[in-house]
Amino acid sequence: MEYFIELFLSGLTRGSIYALIALGYTMVYGIIQLINFAHGEIYMIGAFVAYIVCGVMTIYGFHGVSVLIIAGMLAIIYSCAYGYTLEKVAYRPLRGAPRLSPLISAIGMSIFLQNYVLLAQTSDFLPFPALIPDFEFMEPVAHIIGSAELVILITTLVTMILLTLLIKYTKIGKAMRATQQDMSMARLVGINVDQVISVTFIIGSALAAIGGVLVASYIGQVNFYIGFLAGVKAFTAAVLGGIGSVPGAVIGGLVLGLTESFAAGYISSDYEDVFAFGLLVLILILRPSGIMGRTTKQKV
Amino acid sequence: MKNLKQSLAVSLWFIFLTFPLMVIKVNTTDQFVQWRWMNMLWVGLTIFVLSFVWRYALNRKEARQMAAMSGQDDQDKPSKIQVLFENQALRTKLLFGLLAFALVFPWVFDTYQSTIMISALIYVVLGLGLNITVGLAGLLDLGYVAFFAVGAYAYALLNYHFGLGFWTILPVGGILSCLFGVILGFPILRLRGDYLAIVTLGFGMIIKVVLENWSAFSFGPSGIANIDKPGLFGLDMDIAASTTYIYYIMIGLVILTIVVTGRLKHSRIGRAWIALREDEIACVAMGIDIARTKLSAYALGAFWAGMVGVMFAAKTTFINPASFTFMESAIILSIVVLGGMGSILGVIIGAMILILMPEYLRAFSEYRMIIFGAAMVLMMIFRPQGIISNIRQKYEFKGLKEKTDNV
Structure with a gap:
């Protein structure tokens, strides 16, 4: 039973990270129907910036929580900046082009960003300092759930609540929903659609950066290639939940995380990825619109 | 200012x-x-x-x-190279020249050059195969390298366990890949473009993970070594001779691919693919069987990857899962995109540029992937039709005007 709970919690942790990244995919897809293939790279850049800031600060003698906060903030700022620039450079000139074009452009951007980090930094796996301290009150349950996992779960929960509030009650959230429903109509009622798209990319990137910092600190290493697999998995989560739907991304992320965790724990950890993609294929066959997605009729 | x-x-x-x-x-x-x-x-x-x-x-x-919108449409205007190729007499001369050059190549240059040329030719065939799926049928396939792996492993394993020869496996590898294409195609028939891309990507990764972990079947990450080179009636060949021999097989395979894909493009099924790419709903309305069209695009695209996979295993005599990463898929895709989707000549030129350039400019090879990535983005923005755009075949009633003149 304890093993089961342990697996369940680690699946939940993993799933909440997937959910954080998946939200970026789902929001962008909801608005411009584009798989932002380079989203995983934004996540990786977030983790890398955090790594660099941590490194510099530790060498200049800072320690403790201040490092975590500053590194996290800078990671978010830089990820947002990259997300914003990415949209401006690679996707905006392609608005109105056939659907395949922005997707290929996104793949190109993903390869570009990966190799940019590879050339600018290194191809080695770099040790990421454990930024999250071990809490004392966690001692009695430490064998089931670690402090880092707890922090990840809480951070994700808070972020999700903030995001829901943002989308539901603020002006920009309303504009985002309107753009998602009908872009040209939104433009007609005076919504600056380009701005809304930029904001969507920025929010998505911020979420990815949070995920990046948490994962890097949890796993303890960063590499220029981590964004690729995380991105693909998160996209799987987004599709699983029903792409375009915000609660769907969260549920999809959790389902994916739990599936992987149980499959790895009870069957074999070598085939983790196979289970993830098997699940994706299964969902797509049985319910192509995902768990929470609505089926939309295609019109001519 | x-x-x-x-x-x-x-x-x-x-x-x-x-x-x-x-x-x-x-x-x-x-x-x-x-x-x-x-x-x-x-x-x-x-x-x-x-x-x-x-x-x-x-x-x-x-x-x-703006010019295109206001009627001065120069988008369909063929480029200079296309005009050159339209000229029938010049085209025959050019083709013969190229063929002659290709045939004497291994005698003029040394073995090293031939080896590089062989890998470029392998990518030409891969590009042409993917061109069917992506360029003609518009189904984005990000796991194309999986079919390549199927072919390579088919040869390596059948050769290892049963001692079967290259020429026996060459068609078998192709057909096996074909089958995999159909297996992959079935569940995703109902999906639209972008989902398709992700599922194919997942498929590519599954194949790689399985090859890495199922050691009893595939010998795991250490791969399979000492695969037989293709034989020629049991003749003993040294490295130079066998490289030349492989080179000629490759030339034959490339010509076969060019002829077959060229014919396919203008066949009934090829037209159905293009219709599918342009508009799926309109395509159904015209009475085209979508399932069959999509499956055939996958199967025929995969077929070439399987064939050339066998070739690859025979050429390197050693394969392991590391040769079949997503990056390979991305390189093949960029060959198709940069060369010009749907255009055979474009894909050939694209493969030659993308594979030969990093070989000859060693300093440049470190920056290869970053340039590919940037080029993919720039191509999509500024020249979506690729280096050599695909020309649509047009039918004109040449006789009609004369007849009306006579009346």
Whole structure:
């Protein structure tokens, strides 16, 4: 039973990270129907910036929580900046082009960003300092759930609540929903659609950066290639939940995380990825619109 | 002046963006920070210049679009190379020249050059195969390398366990890949473009994970060594001779691929693919069987990858899962995209450029992937039709005008 709970919690942790990244995919897809293939790279850049800031600060003698906060903030700022620039450079000139074009452009951007980090930094796996301290009150349950996992779960929960509030009650959230429903109509009622798209990319990137910092600190290493697999998995989560739907991304992320965790724990950890993609294929066959997605009729 | 200010702002923005990654390098083992200020200067200058080029190119693109809208349509105007190829007499001469060059190549240059040429030719066939799926049928396949792996492993394993020869496996590998294409195609028939891309990507990764972990079947990450080279009636060949021999087989395979895909393109099924690419709903309305069309696109695309996979295993005599990563898929895809989707000549030229360039410019090979990535983005923005765009076949009633004149 304890093993089961342990697996369940680690699946939940993993799933909440997937959910954080998946939200970026789902929001962008909801608005411009584009798989932002380079989203995983934004996540990786977030983790890398955090790594660099941590490194510099530790060498200049800072320690403790201040490092975590500053590194996290800078990671978010830089990820947002990259997300914003990415949209401006690679996707905006392609608005109105056939659907395949922005997707290929996104793949190109993903390869570009990966190799940019590879050339600018290194191809080695770099040790990421454990930024999250071990809490004392966690001692009695430490064998089931670690402090880092707890922090990840809480951070994700808070972020999700903030995001829901943002989308539901603020002006920009309303504009985002309107753009998602009908872009040209939104433009007609005076919504600056380009701005809304930029904001969507920025929010998505911020979420990815949070995920990046948490994962890097949890796993303890960063590499220029981590964004690729995380991105693909998160996209799987987004599709699983029903792409375009915000609660769907969260549920999809959790389902994916739990599936992987149980499959790895009870069957074999070598085939983790196979289970993830098997699940994706299964969902797509049985319910192509995902768990929470609505089926939309295609019109001519 | 306004432009100058704008460019300055852009370059400052990029200096900010690239600052932590380009300038700072942390060395955690020796505990010191390396500040690379020179990089900052370079980024600033490069972006400053690039932003001018970028603005100019965007303006030009817009102007061209405006011209196209106002009726002066020059989009369908064939490029110079196409005009050259339209000229029948010149085309035959050119083709014979190329063929002659290809045939004498291994005798003029040394074995090393032939080996490079063989790998370029392998990518030509891969590009042409993927061209069917992506270029003609418009189904984005990000796991194409999986079919390549199926072919390579089919040869390696059948050769290892049963001692079957190259020529027996060559068609078998193709057909096996074909089957995999159909297996992959079935569940995703109902999916639209972007889902398709992700599922194929997942498929590619599943194949790789299985090859890496199922050691009893595939010998795991260490791969399979000592695969037989293709034999010629049991003749003993040294390395140079067998390279030449493989080179000629490859030339034959390339010609076969060109002929078959060229014929396919203008066949009934090829037209159905193009219709599918342009508009799926209209395509159904015209009475085209979508399931059959999509499956055949996958199967026929996969077939070439399987064949050339067998070739690859025979050429390198050693394979392991590391040869079949997503990056390979991405390279093949960029060959198709850069060369010109749907255009056979474009894909051939694309493969030659993309594979031979890093071989001959060694200094450049480190920057190969970053340039590929950037080129994919730039191509999509400024020249979506590729280096050599696909010309649509047009049918004109040449006789009609004369008849009406006579009346």
